[in-house]
Amino acid sequence: MRDGYGSMVHWKSKRNTFGGFVLRDETKIGMHAGVMDVLSLSRLQFALTAGFHYLYPPLSIGLGVGLVVIEGLWLKTGRPIYHQMARFWTKVFALTFAIGVATGIVLEFEFGTNWATYSRYVGDVFGSALAAEGIFAFFLESGFLAVLLFGWDKVSRGMHFFATCMVCLGAHFSAVWIVVANSWQQTPAGYMIEQTALGPRAVITDFWAMVFNPSSMERLSHVVCGAWQAGAFLIISVSAFYLLRRKHEEFAKASMKVGLGAAVVASILQIVTGHQSALGVIRNQPVKMAAFEGHYETGELPIYAFGWVDEASETVRGLAVPRAVSRTMLGKAGSTAKGLREFPPEDRPRVNLTFQFYHLMVGVGMALMAVALAGSFLCWRGALSRSRWLLWIMVFSVLGPQIANQTGWFAAEMGRQPWVVYGLLRTSDGLSAVVKADAVLTSLILFTLVYLLLFAVFVHLLNEKIRHGPDPSDMKPGGKLASGGRADL
Numbered sequence: 001m002r003d004g005y006g007s008m009v010h011w012k013s014k015r016n017t018f019g020g021f022v023l024r025d026e027t028k029i030g031m032h033a034g035v036m037d038v039l040s041l042s043r044l045q046f047a048l049t050a051g052f053h054y055l056y057p058p059l060s061i062g063l064g065v066g067l068v069v070i071e072g073l074w075l076k077t078g079r080p081i082y083h084q085m086a087r088f089w090t091k092v093f094a095l096t097f098a099i100g101v102a103t104g105i106v107l108e109f110e111f112g113t114n115w116a117t118y119s120r121y122v123g124d125v126f127g128s129a130l131a132a133e134g135i136f137a138f139f140l141e142s143g144f145l146a147v148l149l150f151g152w153d154k155v156s157r158g159m160h161f162f163a164t165c166m167v168c169l170g171a172h173f174s175a176v177w178i179v180v181a182n183s184w185q186q187t188p189a190g191y192m193i194e195q196t197a198l199g200p201r202a203v204i205t206d207f208w209a210m211v212f213n214p215s216s217m218e219r220l221s222h223v224v225c226g227a228w229q230a231g232a233f234l235i236i237s238v239s240a241f242y243l244l245r246r247k248h249e250e251f252a253k254a255s256m257k258v259g260l261g262a263a264v265v266a267s268i269l270q271i272v273t274g275h276q277s278a279l280g281v282i283r284n285q286p287v288k289m290a291a292f293e294g295h296y297e298t299g300e301l302p303i304y305a306f307g308w309v310d311e312a313s314e315t316v317r318g319l320a321v322p323r324a325v326s327r328t329m330l331g332k333a334g335s336t337a338k339g340l341r342e343f344p345p346e347d348r349p350r351v352n353l354t355f356q357f358y359h360l361m362v363g364v365g366m367a368l369m370a371v372a373l374a375g376s377f378l379c380w381r382g383a384l385s386r387s388r389w390l391l392w393i394m395v396f397s398v399l400g401p402q403i404a405n406q407t408g409w410f411a412a413e414m415g416r417q418p419w420v421v422y423g424l425l426r427t428s429d430g431l432s433a434v435v436k437a438d439a440v441l442t443s444l445i446l447f448t449l450v451y452l453l454l455f456a457v458f459v460h461l462l463n464e465k466i467r468h469g470p471d472p473s474d475m476k477p478g479g480k481l482a483s484g485g486r487a488d489l
Helices: 038-053 057-077 080-113 116-150 157-186 207-211 216-245 249-284 286-293 324-329 351-381 388-396 399-416 437-468 479-483
Strands: 191-196 199-204 303-310 315-321 419-421
Touching: 038 080, 038 399, 038 437, 057 080, 057 157, 057 216, 057 249, 057 399, 080 116, 080 249, 080 437, 116 157, 116 199, 116 207, 116 419, 157 207, 157 216, 157 399, 157 419, 216 249, 216 351, 216 388, 216 399, 249 286, 249 351, 286 351, 286 399, 303 351, 351 388, 351 399
Parallel strands: none
Antiparallel strands: 191 199, 303 315
């Protein structure tokens, strides 16, 4: 077969077999006797575990950036308030990191239990990216985390700041390799199909072509900016809570300035990276972009602010800007984009759900930018503390990045359907051959209960840290941090 630098290898088997494996009959997807089938349950289980896990890595990435900025300000100015801020937000970071690690392990096992055929088919490619994530990200982050958490008063200021930077870098590396792996599923490149005794499998022919596949860098920049937003708005939310309660005001005002600065930068970059990512979807996955905007016809197409897709009649009702796709995404008036009718019905995703998740992501992202800009303006005018209406919005704004991140991933993953690897492997064909619906249902219920318990523990511990507030003793560093002397590690 041809090398896979953008080429797609398709199959449609009437006998429902692939490489010697018996595949599941896609006509049976849906509900049977009131019980969901194994494919639907497996997808729901993976969505649940992945979605719950992704509550925490964006916070770790965003807070990591905040810690670097805050500790850098302390080193530059020597102001005690920045040392107190660094100590407080380090404790919050540690909490998000711990829960993130615990919830991420489950995903690794699901590849082998529920999606064994998928893992066998793309293990050489997908496994390489996951291995790189472990080597270059997790070990880096977790190794220096000990210095970050327990090195206060024991190592020099420079050494501790270096550890903080390495933890932040490790968190970003984790995002790099996970997005690379997922982007390869969206736009496969740098591979070939090899016939083995166990059937065909994708193998890497060019590692860097796999890494820099057509969508990886565009999607990575968008994901990272979303993570920066998550960390920034957590800082903003806690700071606004303290200002409303008239507690820890010096701490809150200093933290608010850092959070607002990061939020403005991240929100503006989100617009830029989001636009670039959308252009990539038009080039590489036109059927997904057609689902994002509910376009069935090919032509000069509108962009909907909001709406509802009637999939039966293939129409959209809503508020739209005429011909906006041609003008803003394709570069000039008169340019045409493909509609859903250009693609076979069996190769189309669920349009309305994809449409709603995509537009919710965009809407929440614009609202977050408005909050960040309004807060920055009032902060600059010295009027933020008196604007209680905006402070209350800021308290709840911590939910905004989580909603935008989750719905963005939902839209991207649902828009790829019915493919688990775009153009290569259908989702229904990636299931384990022996997995049973009752087993998946049982594990789904147990995972849900455990994750609800973990979330309750996380919220409780975070609430305790916030209510306790920054420790007054942290205003004055001790040990080698006080002297700035060299540390013996």
